[in-house]
Amino acid sequence: MKIDTHSVDILIVGGGTAGITVAASLAKKKIFSSITILEPSKVHFYQPLWTLVGAGIFPKESSEKREADLIPYGVDWIQDAAETFLPEINTVLTTTGRKISYRYLVVCPGMEIFWDQIQGLKETLGTSGVVSNYSYESVESTWRAIHQFKKGRALFTFPNTPIKCGGAPQNIMYLAEDYFRKVNIRDDCEVVFASAGNSIFSIKKYADALNIILEKRGIISWYRQNLIAIDGKNKQAIFKNLDTGDNTTLAFEMIHVTPPMGAPAFIRRSPLANSEGWISIDKFSLQHTKFPNIFGLGDASSLSTSRTGAAIRKQSPVLIENLISLFRDSPLTAKYQGYTSCPLVTRYGKVILAEFDCDGNRCETFPFDQSKERSSLYFFKKHILPLLYWEGMLKGRL
Template identity: 45%
Template sequence: MANGASDPARVPSTTAKTYDVVIVGGGSAGIATAASLLKRNARLSIAIIEPSEVHYYQPGWTMVGGGIFDAPFTRRSQESVMPDGVTWIRASACGFAPEDDRVILADGSDVHYRVLVACPGIKLDWDAIPGLREALGHYGVTSNYGYDLAPYTRRLVDGLKGGRALFTQPPMPIKCAGAPQKAMYRSCTRWEKSGVLPNIDVQFHTAGAVLFGVPAYVPALMEYVERYNAHLNFESKLVAVDGPGGFATFEQKRGDSVTRVEEHFDMIHVVPPQIAPDFVRSSPLAAASGFIDVDEATLRHARYANVFALGDACSASNAKTMAAARKQAPVVAVNVLAALEGKPPVAAYDGYGSCPLTVESGKIVLAEFGYGGKLLPSFPKWLIDGTKPSRLSWLLKDTILPPVYWHGMLKGREWMVKPHMIGA
């Protein structure tokens, strides 16, 4: 792959050219979809609209916070992952005009398409919790949801010898619904190993009413909750952080009443509320939820036949994980090719998502499920029983999945995620 601004496929482009496919978002979903499309038809003209010069392997951030990976391991240049043959438009999208087949850029210019693939990700709404943004990275306030913050999590965990540690989970939807728990389990296993766990009051505050949304995985997780003596607080939503004072405020629902409770902390791991990007919520593509309105199976837009969406920004009810995007990308690719020929969608997505829950050093509960909480294991039960902690699952997360991401998913290699064809 050529590098540098001299490459004509990667210079900024605001011409009136109409591309076969315009992809908004150069994250996991966008790059994987472009690569899958080009594997099938290298002659397509594809533009990817992405302002960032850096691409992250975000599933690795919980491992950074847990002391397994170093942060640079999860980071590469956007240039290095951009598929050969695409036009990289280094700009921010700020609106959609689907009636005219246009994407509007922040500078006011347009990019025209025959088919649009929208995957701009999700917005981490740090400002929704008063005091949080100012406290992040200081006063014991951290989050594995930030590249620069995950190393701070590691330092806090290693430095805490006693006191109170809080872990929070906001209302759904969020990316990687298991990540708030992973932060707790990884911290506890390190405290257990260093012998200080009995000195630490561990609390998990979740806005939800259950520990995990798929019941089959709850028994194994509860064994670790009990092992680490973590106190569960259901329907407890973080609403304010006082970093200098070391207090967090929660709204707790108890029956029909809601009360405010202040909790002191020596360390708090916060997962921010998450919403669709502003320009998506205000666009004609948005559903009532603010996310892009798609058919859950075909991932085609509910009203515009030449628009598709996947990843964290789409309205499908699957878990928002990298594994979901990996399964969605080939489905979208073959359906986009059908749309370019004026045909209806030919492939369907089953809601697959995966959440490798790192419950202790060397063991993971590998949650794999689809729409409605249906279990969708990738491996036979004799090899990996996802409802139980497994060392082989740890090997998958620690050693196998990163190269699968960089050298498989982002290169259009559809290992174990071939699209399911409708009627097949």
């Protein structure tokens, strides 16, 4: 077999939110002779929109653009998937047998969703009221289930792994509950947030505001409960109590599942991974802890911050500045401070905007109390953020 070999200045593994953002900003600087994105997918999704798609506000197609249309000017795209990292010889091997050597490597392939880890989920997802906003294929089933709901128990789960956007599992619950009120069936429904976590949110100020909402609206929260199996046909879900180990079976009319997630398999088995499988990077400089010419960011990285596109918006300039410093033999002085953000959509038309760092400090943008539900913040989530994403971040303008 003839091996297809390439040699590039900068190789970016993963052309998603992080990969395109970094490539677009780097290309504008015109410092490196070649920048290449290695990305297997023909399409890219603005995943934050899936919360609103699942609530019937947008069709799923509005979250999608062709990858070819997003590849920044001056950047090459190899449509293939990384399979093996050989960092000692600055080389990546792909699934179709390409061999790509690089001078600098940026790794950002996002997260893998472990649908298989919940027994019975794959077989039933999208039918029998078993739904999830966590994939393009299943997101419209969420709206179908909410729209068709008449009475009974609506369950919303949160797994015992890190996930994309910690607020998304409860966002869809608030929207569903609000919809049940709008169509006058709320008295016939029980809405339950069944979470493997300890509380509704990790930052006290937002948790306090959310707990008031849960209480006022009669939403039941049930913590330390990890969904382990679903019987779609009989509409039953089994949860394991993470403290006692006891299992509880709950009947449901609909269940929105946030599945367990982790770093992709090809990262977990690679020399780039830490003991938990994430790309092992320094939390300030974003440089790999073993291989200095490798950087990482985004959902697959070892950063302990909550995994969001908003976090990537702050990680990307730090990574770029440090990559350029390395290229110029200067010290790496740029520091990521762990910023992340999560719009909590508490109703149709209302949002609380959580912004915080990995030490739990609030880092709010606006000069008002962001833990209050506001229609201005909903407008920001629904109309402004998508625009800032497609026209700002992905074009290297933020």
